[in-house]
Amino acid sequence: MIRLAAAVAVIALLAVVSVFIGVGDVSWHALVSPGPDEQALQVLLISRVPRLLAVLLVGTSLGVAGLILQMLARNRFVEPATVGAADSAGLGLLVVTMWMPQLPVLGKMFVAAAFSLAGTALFLLILRRIPLRSVLIVPLVGLVLGSVFDSVTTFFAYRFDLLQSVNAWKTGDFSHVLRGRYELLWVTFGLTCCAYFAADRFTVAGMGESFTTNLGMRYSRIMALGLLIVSLITGLVVVTVGMIPFLGLLVPNLVSMFLGDNTRRSLPWVAVGGAGFVLLCDVLGRVVRFPYEIPGATIAGVAGSVLFLSLLMRRDARVG
Amino acid sequence: MVLAVVGLGVACQRSAEPAPASGAAPVADAPTAKGRTVRHAQGSTVVPLHPQRVVVFDLVALDILQALGVEVFAVAGDQFPGHLAAFADPKYPRMGTLFEPNYEALHAAHPDLIITGGRSSAKYANLSRIAPTVDLPMGGVDYLDTVVANTELLAGIFGKEEKARALVTDLRASIAKLKETAASRGTGLVVLVTGGRISAYGPGSRFGLIHGDFGVPVAAAGLSASLHGEVIGSEFIREKNPDWLFVIDRDAGMGQSGGARQVLDNELVHQTAAWKKGQVVYLDPMNAYLIGGGIQAVDRLRGQVAEFYAAKAP
Numbered sequence: 065m066i067r068l069a070a071a072v073a074v075i076a077l078l079a080v081v082s083v084f085i086g087v088g089d090v091s092w093h094a095l096v097s098p099g100p101d102e103q104a105l106q107v108l109l110i111s112r113v114p115r116l117l118a119v120l121l122v123g124t125s126l127g128v129a130g131l132i133l134q135m136l137a138r139n140r141f142v143e144p145a146t147v148g149a150a151d152s153a154g155l156g157l158l159v160v161t162m163w164m165p166q167l168p169v170l171g172k173m174f175v176a177a178a179f180s181l182a183g184t185a186l187f188l189l190i191l192r193r194i195p196l197r198s199v200l201i202v203p204l205v206g207l208v209l210g211s212v213f214d215s216v217t218t219f220f221a222y223r224f225d226l227l228q229s230v231n232a233w234k235t236g237d238f239s240h241v242l243r244g245r246y247e248l249l250w251v252t253f254g255l256t257c258c259a260y261f262a263a264d265r266f267t268v269a270g271m272g273e274s275f276t277t278n279l280g281m282r283y284s285r286i287m288a289l290g291l292l293i294v295s296l297i298t299g300l301v302v303v304t305v306g307m308i309p310f311l312g313l314l315v316p317n318l319v320s321m322f323l324g325d326n327t328r329r330s331l332p333w334v335a336v337g338g339a340g341f342v343l344l345c346d347v348l349g350r351v352v353r354f355p356y357e358i359p360g361a362t363i364a365g366v367a368g369s370v371l372f373l374s375l376l377m378r379r380d381a382r383v384g
Numbered sequence: 385m386v387l388a389v390v391g392l393g394v395a396c397q398r399s400a401e402p403a404p405a406s407g408a409a410p411v412a413d414a415p416t417a418k419g420r421t422v423r424h425a426q427g428s429t430v431v432p433l434h435p436q437r438v439v440v441f442d443l444v445a446l447d448i449l450q451a452l453g454v455e456v457f458a459v460a461g462d463q464f465p466g467h468l469a470a471f472a473d474p475k476y477p478r479m480g481t482l483f484e485p486n487y488e489a490l491h492a493a494h495p496d497l498i499i500t501g502g503r504s505s506a507k508y509a510n511l512s513r514i515a516p517t518v519d520l521p522m523g524g525v526d527y528l529d530t531v532v533a534n535t536e537l538l539a540g541i542f543g544k545e546e547k548a549r550a551l552v553t554d555l556r557a558s559i560a561k562l563k564e565t566a567a568s569r570g571t572g573l574v575v576l577v578t579g580g581r582i583s584a585y586g587p588g589s590r591f592g593l594i595h596g597d598f599g600v601p602v603a604a605a606g607l608s609a610s611l612h613g614e615v616i617g618s619e620f621i622r623e624k625n626p627d628w629l630f631v632i633d634r635d636a637g638m639g640q641s642g643g644a645r646q647v648l649d650n651e652l653v654h655q656t657a658a659w660k661k662g663q664v665v666y667l668d669p670m671n672a673y674l675i676g677g678g679i680q681a682v683d684r685l686r687g688q689v690a691e692f693y694a695a696k697a698p
Contacts (some may be wrong), residue, residue: 087620106655165643
């Protein structure tokens with residue numbers, strides 16, 4: 065508990081630093097003794113604080129979505145971005161852009177979440193049908209399925225000259241987050257809380273269907289709840305900021321190395337770790353080429369692949 | 385390291401052989417019996433005199449050929465916006481897309497001349513095996529000069545030098561007039577919006593003619609000349625506070641309902657001089673983005689900007 069509090073404190077410190085990084089002039093001095101037009105305060109409230117909140121919400125919820133998915137698929141190597149959840153959400157977004165471009169953000173989110181739900185459900189359905197000889201088959205199936213969705217998206221995007229726009233939405237990037245443009249992400253906070261209350265059930269579901277049924281719980285209902293949480297989070301994040309790679313994979317794995325697989329214990333750590341990871345990536349992306357930006361997802365991709373490889377090297381003995 | 389240096393040396397030698405000396409404007413030589421030698425972006429090609437069956441893989445070339453009054457045989461792609469709408473007519477056979485030529489159809493068509501440029505430049509090597517191919521250079525730091533050079537290059541091939549001279553003289557004169565106005569009317573920033581993200585472009589970029597040739601003073605110094613611009617947030621626009629915000633809504637250019645207005649309509653952009661004075665200019669994405677370096681597109685873009693400056697006269 066004390067260690068968790070310390071981790072939260074470190075992230076809070078980083079959060080304060082991040083608020084002071086940006087193109088506009090926001091300094092401690094300008095905030096304490098504001099000029100007549102209070103520009104610094106305005107930039108803080110319109111741009112910096114919303115961006116920080118969006119980063120924290122995306123980080124926590126994607127980490128938690130990754131953890132739940134790993135429990136449901138009973139495999140350590142899956143996350144929303146590698147099982148087709150993100151790619152099918154992207155396909156949903158393309159469908160909206162092509163046929164219902166005037167739909168409000170809430171509507172877009174529901175379409176993306178519905179596609180993501182269908183994609184994730186299809187993944188789990190395929191998993192039940194194929195004989196599993198190796199744990200690596202599971203993420204491979206997910207990657208193949210994701211690529212199928214992605215190729216459909218790419219085909220239509222190519223036909224309608226939307227490739228660049230599709231790339232722009234899919235790349236997780238916080239540069240366009242402003243007051244009034246991210247609030248939907250608070251729904252992910254609610255979903256994260258839901259996940260916390262249902263945490264024990266996910267732990268049990270992670271032991272398998274017969275084990276769960278023997279304990280007198282309805283396996284299918286836990287699966288459905290988990291799926292719903294994962295797809296809604298994925299849909300929301302893809303619609304509002306785009307996808308952050310590796311997050312859902314790395315953070316839950318790192319946490320489980322230290323804390324084991326008790327979801328109720330590890331979930332707060334996953335949430336905090338996810339928030340810290342995204343925050344670090346976003347801050348780096350803003351600093352590296354100041355005053356221009358590098359999308360947070362690009363930084364996450366580079367940092368994540370290095371971290372993930374070193375993780376694989378270390379735990380080669382107990383894959384899965 | 386040694387290997388890399390040697391490799392670089394070989395690469396330089398190879399590329400130095402066919403490419404024209406840097407800085408030399410591409411031109412057509414005096415004709416011989418076999419045809420005339422045309423120096424272009426990827427080397428030099430012997431083009432037959434009076435080519436009839438001309439296949440065009442570039443909207444810029446199409447724009448210029450139309451202005452010169454040259455009839456083409458076949459085209460590529462599906463999008464023929466604005467003043468190029470006539471090429472959507474099925475009487476022009478399609479030879480694939482700008483990015484993926486249909487090689488079978490091309491072989492069967494027996495073209496006299498293929499013209500590539502911009503989006504199709506990468507296919508030059510493959511296309512030049514089918515027929516004499518000329519690759520139009522893209523506009524860079526000397527944007528207008530490239531447009532003029534490309535117009536003269538094509539005019540030389542089709543014997544339309546006189547028409548080209550008239551077009552170029554008119555264009556230079558009207559741009560010089562705009563330049564005079566723009567110099568005293570405050571700074572400008574050029575942004576492109578796609579998929580909800582904003583990127584900024586400086587002088588020397590693909591939209592560099594707005595600063596370089598139209599003479600709009602630069603609001604954000606130091607923007608590099610990269611093809612895809614620099615990712616920025618609305619905070620950047622507010623901080624640079626341009627008097628004119630030139631917006632290219634890429635998604636609108638692709639026939640989708642563009643979201644640029646929605647993206648830029650926010651509290652930070654509202655604080656800029658451009659927004660307060662109503663000087664946010666949505667450039668025609670066809671002329672600015674799709675057909676960037678065409679002589680008609682440049683003139684239309686100039687017309688649009690000049691109109692805005694006139695409407696907001698102090």
